[in-house]
Amino acid sequence: MRQRQTLLVAVAVVVAVFLVVQTLQSRIPLMEDELFQKQKRLQRYESILAEGDVIGKALRAATDKLEDLKKGLLKGGGVQLQELVRSGLDSAGLKTISLRPLEPVDTETLIVYPLQLTFTGDLKAVVEFLNSLCTERYLIEIEYLKIRQMNVKEPGQLRVEMEIRGFSMREVNS
Secondary structure: OHHHHHHHHHHHHHHHHHHHHHHHHHHHHHHHHHHHHHHHHHHHHHHHHHHHHHHHHHHHHHHHHHHHHHHOOOOOHHHHHHHHHHHHHHHHOOEEEEEEEOOOEEOOOEEEEEEEEEEEEEHHHHHHHHHHHHHOOOOEEEEEEEEEEOOOOOOOEEEEEEEEEEEEEOOOOO
């Protein structure tokens, strides 16, 4: 009887193991499919992270370039532009006839400060002044430039009319 019980228990254990193995084997394709789907999802996440690194580097480079460009903008607006022009005219030895600030133009991100000026002097001084505008650390744009000879009898004297524009950042109200 004891042998019979042992045999029945052994058979029950074998049947239980067989049923568990069958159940697991039937679930293996489902588990493999689920694992495959999770691997694909993981690869997508990894590619998104890699793209994020590339985008992050590009964003940092663009931010650095923007900061460099902001350094060329006027901090004091039209007054600072007038001071730069006056000092350039004085250092070149030019005679100022008129220096007239025009109405600032407010764009979406910048304020544009136009300035009309007329001055006289010789060619060397005019070139020196124009060169000082070009080498200035601020972004200054020459919108209009007219150079003509003042007097036929004095060919060295020139009259220059020009309009320049300086730029500053528009203040954002929070």
